[in-house]
Amino acid sequence: MKAKQAERLLKLPIYVFAQLDKIKAEMAAKGADLIDLGMGNPDIPPPPEIIETLVKSLQNPENHRYPSFEGAPEFKAAVAGWCRRQYNISVDPDHEVVTLIGSKEGVVHFAFAYIDPGDITLVPMPAYPAHFRGTILAGGEPVVLPTTEHRGYVPDLKIIDPDIARKAKMMILSYPSNPTGAVADRSFFEAAVAFCKKYDIILVHDFAYAEIYFDGQKPLSMLAIPGAKDICIEFHTTSKTFGMPGWRCGFAVGNRDLIESLRKIKTNLDYGLFTAVQKSAIAAMTLDEKEYIGRVRATYQRRRDVLVDGLNSLGWQIKKPAASLYVWLPVPQGYDSTEFTMRLIEKTGVVVSPGIAFGELGEGYIRAALVAPEARISEGIERLRQAGIRYDG
Ligand SMILES: Cc1ncc(COP(=O)(O)O)c(C=O)c1O
Known part of the structure; x- marks a missing residue:
């Protein structure tokens, strides 16, 4: 098709998630057990x-x-x-x-x-x-x-x-x-x-x-x-x-x-x-209100604690976020956010979002979403430990 896209589409920055989706699909097709903390896609079912x-x-x-x-x-x-x-x-x-x-x-x-x-x-x-x-x-x-x-x-x-x-x-x-x-x-x-x-x-x-x-x-x-x-x-x-x-x-x-x-x-x-x-x-x-949303909040809070405590045991020094579904953390030296995201997927099957997806000032960070059960988050941390992935500044 020869038609050129409208300028408004051409002006959009690259959609990093598309690249990520491709790698996720390739890994899943090879039978990888992915722990997907990439998208902020809630996994707790509605009431x-x-x-x-x-x-x-x-x-x-x-x-x-x-x-x-x-x-x-x-x-x-x-x-x-x-x-x-x-x-x-x-x-x-x-x-x-x-x-x-x-x-x-x-x-x-x-x-x-x-x-x-x-x-x-x-x-x-x-x-x-x-x-x-x-x-x-x-x-x-x-x-x-x-x-x-x-x-x-x-x-x-x-x-x-x-x-x-x-x-x-x-x-x-x-x-x-x-x-x-x-x-x-x-x-x-x-x-x-x-x-x-x-x-x-x-x-x-x-x-x-x-x-x-x-x-x-x-x-x-x-x-x-x-x-x-x-x-x-x-x-x-x-x-x-x-x-x-x-x-x-x-x-x-x-x-x-x-x-x-x-x-x-x-x-x-x-x-x-x-x-x-x-x-x-x-x-x-x-x-x-208290019944359902209270349970949802408590679940995300426990996941937040497991994830932040786990990452901090690997050298990060992250403060626990006060709200939202996300933990935002710096990437170790020597990587940009996309390279580190790809390394995590390839070495551990843990999927996160590269900070660059949130604008150029997100570079140097990744975002992990609290959308998997605590046991899976712990397993993700364990996989990082085994793969020798740490944060040393
Ligand atoms: C800040 C913010 N606004 C809006 C949305 C989209 O929500 P909705 O499902 O209502 O379109 C998201 C989804 O991640 C979000 O993070």
Whole structure:
């Protein structure tokens, strides 16, 4: 085929995961027993109640018709109730909620609602790739806000060039963070809201890991900051909270103009979220919080402890992340992140993600996701020990 791809596709950085997938497939075909901590793909199944709700909903022919674009009134009401109970924020279900086919879809399409060619989005890096790829696809320019371990992976807003700030249209924050596991405190969120108001910047907060936190330290919704709703849209998902990544269910809440613009984009692109999935998500959001999510958090926390303690016994000096599904660790000297990832797979069958996948400032690191049982994580550590893989600086 001679046709040249559109510039917006050609401008995207290489998709490192494609290379990784190829090697994984080759190793699996040779019978390798892979311990896959590569993708943040939750392995804890959803609560049985919501599967029962799905099965029941599938039996009603009405639910197989096109759903409403923006979400059923019951779904939006359940979202408003969930947001009030979980984050102490109030959203109007009629004007401040929209359903999404997963939060990735929402975050990327939101860029299309506001970013014109040449527009600037401020993005902390390392970052979840959709945070900068959405802007690139829309023809805009992501401007990187570097984050480092030293500052807790939170950008320093004071060093942003005022000329850039004046030109910026959007800022995308996401705490708890993928890939670093960092959380941000109230004072940073207050500063971010004040900064975006000062420069008239749309504040996007991707809150995908809202419920995956450890040691009882609950992360804050950006919308809990007074005045945030004037400028902020926040993205949520059932993928991580309820172990439903394959169901493709999320929602956005926040400023009504921002929600309306996203809804307008989406009415031109999709037909909303399958009604049977909406019904199941309603069941999920009205479950007894402590029972299911409490167990999920405790499971991920135990896995985090096994992984971090194990790595530290091999010379790393990693602090336990406060939240998210990830452990972010430096690669030993002599390798870049892709080389070390490939070495790990080939020598031990342990799959991780190379830091370069999260932008150039992710180079020098790898990310391991807590998506395998504790026993498999321990086995992975043992395989590293046997292969002589250590961190000595
Ligand atoms: C920060 C962040 N946002 C969004 C997503 C995607 O979630 P969803 O399944 O809702 O599209 C992920 C998935 O890993 C993520 O890490």
